[in-house]
Amino acid sequence: MKMGTALIYDEEMTKYKLLWVDPACKIEVPERLTVSHEALVQSGLADRCVSIPVREATDADILLVHSEEYLEAVKKTPYMTLEDLKEFTLQYGDVYFHPNIYHCAKLAAGAALQLVDSVMTGKVRNGMALVRPPGHHSMRSAASGFCVFNNVAIAARYAKQKYGVKRVLIVDWDIHHGQGVQYSFEDDPSVLYFSWHRYEHQKFWPQLRESDFDSVGKNKGVGFNINVPWNKVGMQNSDYLSIFCHLLLPVAYEFNPDLVLVCAGFDSAIGDPEGEMCATPDIFAHLTHLLMNLAGGKLCAVLEGGYNLTSLAQSVCQTVQTLLGDPAPPPANLDGPCKSALDSLHCVRSAHRQYWSCLKHAADLPTCEISTKRIKVAEEEEEEEKTLDKGEEGNSIEEKVWPEPPKRVTPTIRTAVVLPDGVTCPDGCKRFSSSEDLDPLIISKLKENFLKDADDSDTLSSLSSLAALVEKVEKNEICSGLALVRDVSMATMCVVQHAASAHLRNRVLVVCVGDGKVPSHVTEDGKILVVQFSNKDSEEQKCKYYIPVCLKKGYSDVSGFMHAVLGLLLPLAYEYDPTLVLLVRMSDAGLCEIVWQQLTGLLQGLAQGHMLVLMQDGEKECVGPTASSLLGYPAPSLGQLPAPLPEDVASIESLRHRLKADWKLLQTTAQETG
Numbered sequence: 001m002k003m004g005t006a007l008i009y010d011e012e013m014t015k016y017k018l019l020w021v022d023p024a025c026k027i028e029v030p031e032r033l034t035v036s037h038e039a040l041v042q043s044g045l046a047d048r049c050v051s052i053p054v055r056e057a058t059d060a061d062i063l064l065v066h067s068e069e070y071l072e073a074v075k076k077t078p079y080m081t082l083e084d085l086k087e088f089t090l091q092y093g094d095v096y097f098h099p100n101i102y103h104c105a106k107l108a109a110g111a112a113l114q115l116v117d118s119v120m121t122g123k124v125r126n127g128m129a130l131v132r133p134p135g136h137h138s139m140r141s142a143a144s145g146f147c148v149f150n151n152v153a154i155a156a157r158y159a160k161q162k163y164g165v166k167r168v169l170i171v172d173w174d175i176h177h178g179q180g181v182q183y184s185f186e187d188d189p190s191v192l193y194f195s196w197h198r199y200e201h202q203k204f205w206p207q208l209r210e211s212d213f214d215s216v217g218k219n220k221g222v223g224f225n226i227n228v229p230w231n232k233v234g235m236q237n238s239d240y241l242s243i244f245c246h247l248l249l250p251v252a253y254e255f256n257p258d259l260v261l262v263c264a265g266f267d268s269a270i271g272d273p274e275g276e277m278c279a280t281p282d283i284f285a286h287l288t289h290l291l292m293n294l295a296g297g298k299l300c301a302v303l304e305g306g307y308n309l310t311s312l313a314q315s316v317c318q319t320v321q322t323l324l325g326d327p328a329p330p331p332a333n334l335d336g337p338c339k340s341a342l343d344s345l346h347c348v349r350s351a352h353r354q355y356w357s358c359l360k361h362a363a364d365l366p367t368c369e370i371s372t373k374r375i376k377v378a379e380e381e382e383e384e385e386k387t388l389d390k391g392e393e394g395n396s397i398e399e400k401v402w403p404e405p406p407k408r409v410t411p412t413i414r415t416a417v418v419l420p421d422g423v424t425c426p427d428g429c430k431r432f433s434s435s436e437d438l439d440p441l442i443i444s445k446l447k448e449n450f451l452k453d454a455d456d457s458d459t460l461s462s463l464s465s466l467a468a469l470v471e472k473v474e475k476n477e478i479c480s481g482l483a484l485v486r487d488v489s490m491a492t493m494c495v496v497q498h499a500a501s502a503h504l505r506n507r508v509l510v511v512c513v514g515d516g517k518v519p520s521h522v523t524e525d526g527k528i529l530v531v532q533f534s535n536k537d538s539e540e541q542k543c544k545y546y547i548p549v550c551l552k553k554g555y556s557d558v559s560g561f562m563h564a565v566l567g568l569l570l571p572l573a574y575e576y577d578p579t580l581v582l583l584v585r586m587s588d589a590g591l592c593e594i595v596w597q598q599l600t601g602l603l604q605g606l607a608q609g610h611m612l613v614l615m616q617d618g619e620k621e622c623v624g625p626t627a628s629s630l631l632g633y634p635a636p637s638l639g640q641l642p643a644p645l646p647e648d649v650a651s652i653e654s655l656r657h658r659l660k661a662d663w664k665l666l667q668t669t670a671q672e673t674g
């Protein structure tokens with residue numbers, strides 16, 4: 001698998017600005033680009049990227065999306081007087097023209113195409129284009145919302161035409177609805193457009209009825225347009241993650257794209273005057289990470305909006321650092337999605353349940369219109385009393401403050417391996433067997449707890465290597481580890497006991513695939529959370545921290561397993577927020593290798609990538625693929641997923657219903673909180 005991250009930027013795109021007074025447009029300033037690029041340079045991230053030059057999009061490129069008359073009209077703007085420019089601008093909404101904006105718009109679109117070229121030719125794995133003017137509002141024959149040419153829509157058409165890409169996923173996390181993208185692809189089943197956006201029941205710009213959740217696409221494209229309206233401001237990290245886990249990721253995996261394009265707008269971050277949301281910049285590390293195992297890692301992020309220069313720069317850095325493969329930071333303040341977000345999630349899932357098998361079981365609403373109107377009425381009442389108690393000034397937008405995202409230090413050793421002699425150490429990994437610096441107290445504890453006959457020296461050495469490995473991971477000297485052990489249950493017990501012991505401030509998430517014995521007794525205090533996938537009818541779930549997931553055909557049913565991973569394990573894991581993930585492959589795990597790699601890849605978003613994988617020593621052939629995932633290589637695609645088995649969906653759903661009282665990120669509708 002290819003590595004390397006492209007960065008596409010050219011300061012020429014800073015050389016246009018608003019030349020007259022227009023309150024709607026004054027936030028779109030050249031400094032947006034300079035602070036973003038400067039932050040990447042100062043943090044050392046720019047130097048780690050492959051710098052790719054911009055180019056001008058050709059007429060043919062632009063005509064993939066826009067009409068000739070529109071292109072011809074825009075071509076005239078460089079020669080216009082100030083008065084003509086103002087006049088020309090009046091025909092569009094919330095956008096401005098400038099003698100140099102046509103040039104910059106060609107560079108912005110061209111930058112996106114250069115990014116597609118470098119990813120599709122395998123020169124890099126993924127990349128980011130820092131561009132302005134943005135693109136997702138511009139339509140076939142109209143500029144809109146600071147956008148002139150639709151950079152991402154052009155890139156999607158270009159990828160299909162030049163590289164024969166069959167399916168493109170466009171994820172638009174900008175806080176505005178990219179209506180231009182929706183109009184371009186709403187009847188096209190080969191391009192799945194996903195957008196969340198501030199909507200407030202059509203009160204927020206661009207105030208379109210077709211931005212609501214019931215715009216699902218047209219004709220052959222039904223199901224391939226997904227709109228998530230935010231009907232309140234103040235959405236937080238939990239709200240964004242819930243949408244990814246319970247809507248975008250299940251659909252994206254079912255869609256199985258060959259290429260992922262991101263309309264990477266950062267006005268959805270805290271502090272932005274447009275979005276007025278409260279998600280912190282580090283959330284973009286997780287959103288990026290969660291998309292990086294799709295399409296074999298082929299991901300192109302293109303800048304859209306973002307108007308708070310501080311949160312914009314921080315969010316851009318979080319995104320690029322994740323594209324480079326650095327482990328994600330611990331997600332901040334996950335306290336469950338708010339009611340309004342759950343209502344939106346519920347409406348979108350039920351609007352799309354007929355198009356996506358992963359949503360077929362989604363609870364139906366009586367009808368969303370009624371529920372939305374009901375919510376609307378309730379909110380308006382609430383709104384009234386709020387303004388009343390706010391005193392005379394109705395809308396005081398207080399200055400938001402948030403902590404600087406934590407520094408993400410990648411350990412010198414990314415992945416260490418504990419392997420029996422004769423098993424080769426995978427490229428990029430470091431063989432680990434040191435236990436000499438393990439204090440004798442621990443050694444004696446291991447002896448008394450785990451050794452039947454005291455002179456079983458190689459069991460002792462393997463267990464003490466594991467204990468030593470846990471210490472190194474805890475100290476962030478090593479990011480992740482992989483061990484082949486003789487007795488995987490005993491090794492699990494040893495790691496859990498060691499990691500959970502007092503002197504290590506750990507919360508250990510133990511994910512077991514297979515029916516072996518797991519440490520279920522040590523989970524009362526919440527220092528351990530065990531999730532075990534098996535095909536044995538699970539004995540009644542004992543406590544909040546031991547969760548048996550029973551799948552009829554075990555994990556051999558890829559769809560059912562991925563359904564459980566995306567909709568149950570990921571939300572649980574994010575809410576639990578472990579400091580260490582222990583992934584255990586029990587000997588009888590009939591798990592297909594790619595699913596195992598997807599699971600390993602997805603779980604690395606937790607615990608800053610601090611993960612230990614334990615496997616039975618008979619699974620030598622699994623060492624290479626597991627190591628490649630631990631090293632940050634993207635997992636191969638799973639291919640088109642058939643519908644999960646109904647009985648598996650039923651058992652996962654009933655488990656989710658049982659658990660959601662304790663684990664708020666498992667909720668998918670507001671009704672459940674009642």
Ligand SMILES: CC(O)(O)NCCCCN
Binds near residue numbers: 136145175177265306
């Ligand atoms: C790219 C963008 O989505 O941030 N543009 C926002 C335009 C807002 C106009 N009121």
Ligand SMILES: [Zn+2]
Binds near residue numbers: 304
């Ligand atoms: Zn925006």
